[in-house]
Amino acid sequence: MEGKRVSESAIMMAQLMTPEDANPAGNVHGGVIMKLIDNAGGSVAARHARSNVVTASIDRLHFHHPVYIGNLITLKASINMVGKTSMEVGVRVEAENLLTGEVQHTASAYLTYVALNSGSKPMEVPPLIVENNEQARRFKEAQARRELRQQEIRSEAAHQENEGKG
Secondary structure, eight states: OOOEEGGGTOEEEEEEOOGGGBOTTSBBOHHHHHHHHHHHHHHHHHHHHTSEEEEEEEEEEEEOSOOBTTEEEEEEEEEEEEOSSEEEEEEEEEEEETTTOOEEEEEEEEEEEEEEOTTSOBOOOOOEEOOSHHHHHHHHHHHHHHHHHHHHHHHHHHHHHHHHHO
C-alpha cells in the first residue's frame, strides 16, 4: 500500500459562530466546538483512508479561551500518526474577532479514528509519509499518546475483570 503525505489529507475549515451556538452564559457552547473538532478530524481521517471512519477516542481536549458569538472559528486539522487501521488527527481551533482582527488559540484536541471497509470492519490504512522535523515530532508524540491510551485500556479491562470477581 502506497503511503500518503500529511498535506494530502490536511484541512482547514471556518465557521461563523451565531446565536444558535450559544450556551446559557451567552458564549459558544463547548459541545458545538467539540462537534466541529470531530467533523474536521473525521474529514482528515476519511480523506487519508479514503473510507468511512469512526471516532475511537478524543484525548487532551483543552479549551484555552472562550469563543463568542460573532467570532469566526478556524479549525486546522492534520494526521499526526497512522497505525494499521487507526489514525491520530490533531485539531487546532482559533477564534477571530472579525471587528478587531484579534485571533486566539481557543482549543486543541487529539482524536483517534478507525477506518472501516464496506462491511463496517476495521481496514488497513495507508502509511504516513513524514517529510520534516515538525511532522516527525508530532508522529513521535502521537506514538507516546497511543501507548498511554493502550495502557489505560488494559488497566480498565483488568479493573472490570476484578470487579466481576468480587
